[in-house]
Amino acid sequence: xxxxxxxxxxxxxxxxxxxxxxxxxxxxxxxxxxxxxxxxxxxxxxxxxxxxxxxxxxxxxxxxxxxxxxxxxxxxxxxxxxxxxxxxxxxxxxxxxxxxxxxxxxxxxxxxxxxxxxxxxxxxxxxxxxxxxxxxxxxxxxxxxxxxxxxxxxxxxxxxxxxxxxxxxxxxxxxxxxxxxxxxxxxxxxxxxxxxxxxxxxxxxxxxxxxxxxxxxxxxxxxxxxxxxxxxxxxxxxxxxxxxxxxx
Numbered sequence: 263x264x265x266x267x268x269x270x271x272x273x274x275x276x277x278x279x280x281x282x283x284x285x286x287x288x289x290x291x292x293x294x295x296x297x298x299x300x301x302x303x304x305x306x307x308x309x310x311x312x313x314x315x316x317x318x319x320x321x322x323x324x325x326x327x328x329x330x331x332x333x334x335x336x337x338x339x340x341x342x343x344x345x346x347x348x349x350x351x352x353x354x355x356x357x358x359x360x361x362x363x364x365x366x367x368x369x370x371x372x373x374x375x376x377x378x379x380x381x382x383x384x385x386x387x388x389x390x391x392x393x394x395x396x397x398x399x400x401x402x403x404x405x406x407x408x409x410x411x412x413x414x415x416x417x418x419x420x421x422x423x424x425x426x427x428x429x430x431x432x433x434x435x436x437x438x439x440x441x442x443x444x445x446x447x448x449x450x451x452x453x454x455x456x457x458x459x460x461x462x463x464x465x466x467x468x469x470x471x472x473x474x475x476x477x478x479x480x481x482x483x484x485x486x487x488x489x490x491x492x493x494x495x496x497x498x499x500x501x502x503x504x505x506x507x508x509x510x
Contacts, residue, residue: 267409270334271347271402277330278348282355285323290363292316301366303373303469305382317378327352339404339414346401350394357387373470376435381443383435384470389478393431393485400489407496416492423488430481434474442468 296306308316331345360366367374367387376390377383407414416424446467 267405270405274330274334274344274347275351278327278351279355281323281326281348282352283359285352285356286359286363288319289360293364304467305375307466320378337408337414339408339416342416343401343404343408343414346397347405350397350401353390353394357391373473381436382439382468383432384439385435385473385478389431389435392482396482396485396489400492403489403493403496407500410500412496412499414496417495420488420492423484423491427481427484427488430484431478434478434481437474437477438470438472439468441471
């Protein structure tokens, strides 16, 4: 039985690494075309049709990672664990391949565009890697308990902490851009801007200034707390399972 769990992780890892290389290859092509002297801010203006393609490419990547997790699990807990694990491995090796192929990032704290939906998420490249560590830990925990026949789904308290922490982390990634938008469009709220204005009128002149590590750290701690609460609860359930044969 343990062998089957190892194979499950092995094949998800292989798939995720292959996905990461595919994603990296696309980024290599884009940077060779638009950033021949090396990637940096502000972003080079690109046509609207290419931006739309890039937008949907990112959406398609998320769908494929989610699909891999769904197909790899028989229970809701295992499917969610599979998605988390695939996403984490994909993200880690995306940066590994960028380093190998482009020697980028060149230093800790290098800013990167993390996402473009519906406006740029930016931050030091290591921040999403910190989140992936928790994703791997949580996915491994859920898969392990599910493998042992224990109901491994998250409770509402854990979901609340996980979602809250994630939203705080995302806010840390968009806050600097929001500040910039306020100077560009002083009479408008950043999240009310259309996709065209957010990505074209704003992003093409945007240069990151400040990353609020304390906001990111707060979200990171809340996510860790969600995992900790889950582990504590599941440990109790595992102990009950071990005692059940004795009590009978």
